[in-house]
Amino acid sequence: MKRIAHLALAIALIHSTGSIAAENKSVEEIQQQIQTNQSEYDSYHRTLESEIALAAQLERELSALRARNKELEHTRQVRLNEMNVQYERTIEDPSLDINQAREAYLSAMRAHKENKDAITAKYNEWQSKLQDVEQLRLSKHSLLNKIESLKEQLNNARVDRLFNEFNRQDQLTVNHEITCDRNETIGKCTERGKFLAKQKASKRFLDQLYDGLTEAAAAKQHRPYSEAYVMIQRSDVTRDGFSGAGNYAVQMNVELKGNLKRTEACQLLGLDKRYCVAERTLPEVAKVITVPVQSDGSAPVDESVMYELTVRSNVYDDEVFIDGVSYGSTKLQIMLPAGPHELEVVKRGYETFRQTLQLKESTTLKVDMKRAQFAFNKGEKVQDILYGDVPGPQLVVVPAGSFRMGDINGTGLENERPVQTQTLNNSFGIGEFEITVADFRRFVEETSYVTEAEKDRGCAFYEQGEPVWQDQLNWRTPGYAVTDSHPVTCISQRDALAYVNWLSEASGNKYRLPTEIEWEYAARANTETDFWWGESVGTGNANCGWCGSQWSNISPAPVASFDRNSFGLFDTVGNVWEWTVSSSSQDGAVVRGGAWNFAPRLARVSTRMELDPNFRANYIGLRVVRER
Structure with a gap:
């Protein structure tokens, strides 16, 4: 256990955009960090598989000891009966030697006691191994979050590097010669020659800028779609004159500066534009002649039009x-x-x-807007009235259908594979929102229910890259300010099951937690991309770590703070992980959807995290399902 704890303490997560910016590390340094942590993650994965196998072996050994215990108990009882018979015979014959029967009984007693002690020791060993497995599982996901956070930092560093490499200043010397037109004055020919020399210098400098980029290959691939250009800061004619044939030749020293907007850096690198939201303004240069040039020699579109x-x-x-x-x-x-x-x-x-x-x-x-291919039940939304005329959670009816489940695009984790086609034969109602603090409070007030966090140990939060338990944290005080419209957190899967059982009783309808299949089907909403709006998380589309919202890496957002998917569900990406019931998990407890303090890659629709049903954290909540 000490070894596992030592490994867990080695994980260090970065949980705020401020800390990322403050580190100011180079691309190479970040890449080295990612490589180191990826190696550690792979090691964690292998260790976890080994520990799971050891736990299973201990469970089998415990079962064998328990089966052996029944045999030994039977033997002990037989030897006891034999000894009692011998004692009864000594009443008639005091000289009878019963030591053999007595020794047989004592031997059976010792064997039985040793086996019981072995059962106790094996059980404690098994439970300790299960705790190791759970700690490893949490630490593995924490390390994965760190790797994804470093990738976010890496992309920002790549943008900074390209931005700085492109927006540099240099001086070129160019020579250019033209033939004057017959009807062209000497002055006009001279002016045209100088302009074409500047244009030549601009094109040459632009080519040099692209060639000099660290990621030149990627930038050149996207160059035809870029609006990057150069600015002429100053130009000096060092030599010019006319030849006898009427040709004008000029040599110029031209001082130029690259002009690349931060948003263009993302485009050149093929990155999501969210990495380039913070625009940097180049200093204005007074009274300079500028010649914007694109890769095809044309001027960029004037954004003032x-x-x-x-x-x-x-x-x-x-x-x-x-x-x-x-x-x-x-x-x-x-x-x-x-x-x-x-x-x-x-x-x-x-x-x-x-x-x-x-x-x-x-x-x-x-x-021309077209009707969706599925039809909702009448009213499209469902909301049951609970005891005391209190409205229950608002639900959206999701139609029956088939979909491909898992890592469709090949960007996911090992536990998201293989991709399988799943079919839901019946429509069902699923929460339009995550269950809120107000929803859960009604349940507590009606039943006087006490959550597991309030009973013992509190609730977990992230600190230095791993879940840390704090006694004071629970659904009422999760460690950040909450309102009635915030998603409830700090509840275990067992708390969540107690809530849905109460909903069933209070409404007269069958409520439960969604299965993993139902959750992913509803979250995908007829899409096969990593997020219901596309392959990239973008900026401001959801509340997850480094997703560009005002709550990222700070706290959950009030429910419905972002757009709903085409099935009508809010917050299936980020905000808080949501409990589901899974047949593919040993404990049947899996959370889906990502959270406010987890990296965007872990908010993909197919990402899954297996947990102990008793685990609770201030980044885990729930969404409910109601059967027809």
Whole structure:
């Protein structure tokens, strides 16, 4: 146990964006950290598999000792009866020697006692090994979270490196010669020659910038789509003149500076734009001539040009999102800068309309919204009334159907494989929101229920990379400020089962925790991407570590603080892990969905974390299912 604890204490997680920025480590240093921690993670995985096997072996040995105990108890009873018979015979014959019967009974007694002691020792050894397994499992997931956090730090460092490498200043000497047109004055020919020399210097410098990048191969691959350009800071003619044939030649020293926006750095590296949210503004240079140049030699789009976009649809009460920002319902008219924009039109019960617009002129877009392929029950939402006319959790009806479950895209963990097709033959109701503090309080007030955290040991929170127990923490005081609309946390799976059993009794309908299959089906909402909105977590789409929300790495957000998926569920990504019931876990206790202090990769729809049903933490809550 001491060895396991020592290993666990070696894990150090980074849980705030501030600490990431403060470290200011190089890309190479972070890559080395990731490699070191990945090796440790692999070792943890092998050790965990070995410890699980040892626990299973101890359980088999305990079962064998218990079976042996029945045999020894029978033998002891037989020897006792034989000895008693001999004692009875000594009443008639005091000279009878009963030592052999007495020794046989004593031998049986000793064997029975030794086996009972062995059972006690084996049981304690088995329980200790189970604790080692649980500690290893928690430490393994903590280390995984650290690795994913380092990857977040690595991508930020890569962006910083490319940004700094590109936005540098240098001086070039160029020579250029042109033939003057017959109708061109000497002054005009001279001016044109100098301009073309500057343009030549700009293109050459841009090529040098791309060639000089540490990640030049990746940047060049995305170069055709980049709006990076260079700025001419200063230019001096060192030599120029005309030849007898009417040609003008000029030699110039040109001082240039790269101009790359931080958002463009993400594009060049093929990274999600959330790593480039913090834009850095280059210092303004007064009275300089600038020649913006793209890879194809053309000038970038002038973002000061605004066009009018009009959006219409065939439905009412829809919602239009442009570049992730809501602009209300159609009919919509809005001024936007020239260039690309991501447009989405959303309405409950309809398939989401998505289109990328390249805005080059004032445009009218007519959107034909189509009914979703499934039909909800009447009213689409279900909410039972509990005892005392108290409303129960609000549910969304999810249709029957089939889906592929697990690590579809090959980016997941070993416990997400193999990918399997699952079929749900019946529709079911599932919580629109995670169960809130207010929901759980009604249960406690009605039943006087005391959670396991309040009975003993409190609740776990993350500190220095591992769950740390604190007696004062429970669902009322989880270690951060909560309101009635925050998800309830610090409850074990057993607490969660007590809650759903009460809901069943109070409503007259069958409530339970979702199975893993039901949870993933509802969270995917007919998608096969890592997140219901796409392959990347993006920025501000959910509350997880380094996901760009105001709550990231601080606390859970109030439920429904982000968009719902197309099945109508909120917060299936991040916020708090949610208890499910699993047939593939030894204890049947698995949490899904990620949390506010776990890395984005651990908030993917197929990520799963097996825990002890008695474990509770201030980042684990629940969502309920109601059968038809």
